[in-house]
Amino acid sequence: MKNSLIGHIKPDTGDNMVAISNTSPTSLQHFFRHGRRGFYHLLWCILPVFSLFLASCSGKNDINEEVQQETGIQPWSENPGYWEYKGEPVLLLGASDNDNLFQLPHLKSHLDSLSQVGGNYVRNTMSDRDETDEKAYYKNEDGKYDLSQWNPAYWARFENLLKLTKERDIIVQIEIWDRFDHAREQWETDPYNPKNNINYSYEEALLDSLYPDHPGQNKQPFFFTVPALQDNKVLLPYQEAFVEKLLSISLNYNNVLYCLDNETSGMEEWATFWAAFLRDKSGETNIHMTEMWDHWDLKSAEHKRTLDHPERYDFIDISQNSHKLGDENWNNAQYVFEYIKDQPRPVNSVKIYGSDGHGPWLDRGITTKHAVNTFFRNIIGGFATSRFHRPPHGLGLSNWSIQSIKTMRKIEEKIKLWDLKPMNETLSEREENEAFLAGKAGETYLVYFPVGGEVKLDLSPYSKQFELTWIRLEDAKWGESSELKGGNKISLSAANETGSLALIQVK
Numbered sequence: 001m002k003n004s005l006i007g008h009i010k011p012d013t014g015d016n017m018v019a020i021s022n023t024s025p026t027s028l029q030h031f032f033r034h035g036r037r038g039f040y041h042l043l044w045c046i047l048p049v050f051s052l053f054l055a056s057c058s059g060k061n062d063i064n065e066e067v068q069q070e071t072g073i074q075p076w077s078e079n080p081g082y083w084e085y086k087g088e089p090v091l092l093l094g095a096s097d098n099d100n101l102f103q104l105p106h107l108k109s110h111l112d113s114l115s116q117v118g119g120n121y122v123r124n125t126m127s128d129r130d131e132t133d134e135k136a137y138y139k140n141e142d143g144k145y146d147l148s149q150w151n152p153a154y155w156a157r158f159e160n161l162l163k164l165t166k167e168r169d170i171i172v173q174i175e176i177w178d179r180f181d182h183a184r185e186q187w188e189t190d191p192y193n194p195k196n197n198i199n200y201s202y203e204e205a206l207l208d209s210l211y212p213d214h215p216g217q218n219k220q221p222f223f224f225t226v227p228a229l230q231d232n233k234v235l236l237p238y239q240e241a242f243v244e245k246l247l248s249i250s251l252n253y254n255n256v257l258y259c260l261d262n263e264t265s266g267m268e269e270w271a272t273f274w275a276a277f278l279r280d281k282s283g284e285t286n287i288h289m290t291e292m293w294d295h296w297d298l299k300s301a302e303h304k305r306t307l308d309h310p311e312r313y314d315f316i317d318i319s320q321n322s323h324k325l326g327d328e329n330w331n332n333a334q335y336v337f338e339y340i341k342d343q344p345r346p347v348n349s350v351k352i353y354g355s356d357g358h359g360p361w362l363d364r365g366i367t368t369k370h371a372v373n374t375f376f377r378n379i380i381g382g383f384a385t386s387r388f389h390r391p392p393h394g395l396g397l398s399n400w401s402i403q404s405i406k407t408m409r410k411i412e413e414k415i416k417l418w419d420l421k422p423m424n425e426t427l428s429e430r431e432e433n434e435a436f437l438a439g440k441a442g443e444t445y446l447v448y449f450p451v452g453g454e455v456k457l458d459l460s461p462y463s464k465q466f467e468l469t470w471i472r473l474e475d476a477k478w479g480e481s482s483e484l485k486g487g488n489k490i491s492l493s494a495a496n497e498t499g500s501l502a503l504i505q506v507k
Helices: 005-021 025-032 038-056 058-070 106-116 152-167 185-191 236-250 266-281 301-307 319-325 328-338 368-380 399-412
Strands: 083-085 088-089 094-096 123-124 138-141 145-150 173-176 256-262 384-387 436-440 444-449 454-458 465-470 477-485 491-492 502-506
Touching: 094 399, 106 152, 106 185, 123 384, 145 152, 145 236, 152 173, 152 236, 173 236, 236 266, 256 266, 301 328, 319 328, 328 368, 368 384, 368 399, 368 436, 368 444, 399 465, 399 502, 444 454
Parallel strands: 094 123, 094 384, 123 173, 173 256
Antiparallel strands: 083 088, 138 145, 436 444, 444 502, 454 491, 465 477, 465 502
16 A cells, blocks of 8 residues: 555655755754754654664563564574474474375365364475375476476465464474485376476486386485586586575575485485585575484484584484384484484484384384384483374374374473483383383473383482372373372382373472
């Protein structure tokens, strides 16, 4: 509305301020000779500036609060092992039903459902493998893609995801490249396949017509294009343009984390190139990124590429650790925390595997129970995030994942996880995978029993009265409280056989 009152005031005030500041003494004398009218005019111009000066002196706290509200997702300044958002520390918990969430038809209602149960963390690959998905590039009348032209619908879906999550204070972890998009049957319809575009031939792009092997074998030249590897001057510019287009949208939102690849077995040079590229193209915007390596063994050389480079990777994602069961799952994660203790960073798990609906993994124990167990082990063990993977490989947003998230939010009403640390050594008479503990010595203890069991908690150094309260995982409701007397080792028996949590606090 160009003729609105506000539209007139702002330009006029700014012009007057500039005019006065550049006025000579002679001009000022002439200005004041106009009498009261001139004086009031001068006062009208100076007051806004004077008010801003006063605000900078006396209203410092108000300004700081406003700045904090604009702060995006970043490692928490007081404890960099956790995230903060809008100036406040947050525990990121999630569950969603799709990898490439931006392509989900009922996205808004899905995010509403997640938010209503306390979820604030989702995963999004930039994939287009499903039949109803949009591709990133324009398709001409001949059914060929033009990699120099974008498909607006694809990018509109992406921005819609960022907008909807931002409105709900949900953090999005984006995976830019996914190896499964460019191999086996997916390669047949891939816009980067030379037969599907007008931009290059197989010979020019150094590509083949078939890549039938599992992408974990890393035989696809698509992931060798960077200068330190094959230096593919035909294909790489299109890849770079894709990432620049993504950033042109995502940098407008401060609820975004970046992961370069999905469970990659690629060369380190590939990841190093894209990490530097994102950093460079982000300019003055402070982004936070990681790489997700495929190896299930967190002590492998692959994971050292992230663990050893905090200057390159701002956080760590060890989702693949959820292929490990019980104490091994816990111990491997604790190895990572010990490894980075001198330079702590948030440790994320954007994928927790496990579902009774995925038959091929059931014989390995990657079941619904395993997924729930891993979720609570992660959080008690110090993870900054945990999200249930999509069905059928994970639980998605389903009853068990919903109750798990609600349970942790109930616990957060009484304690904050960043005030605790893993303390399994305080438990005795513990068997394999029987109980896991985080606590603050002499004050707070949170004990998780994946199934049934009984352990002893050492409170012998503290002659205090404690309160014990159990919470039921199946409905996220607190049970009755009872009193415990410190000064000795106390026995704790699991409240049920399906998983339970005990909160012990000093009275």
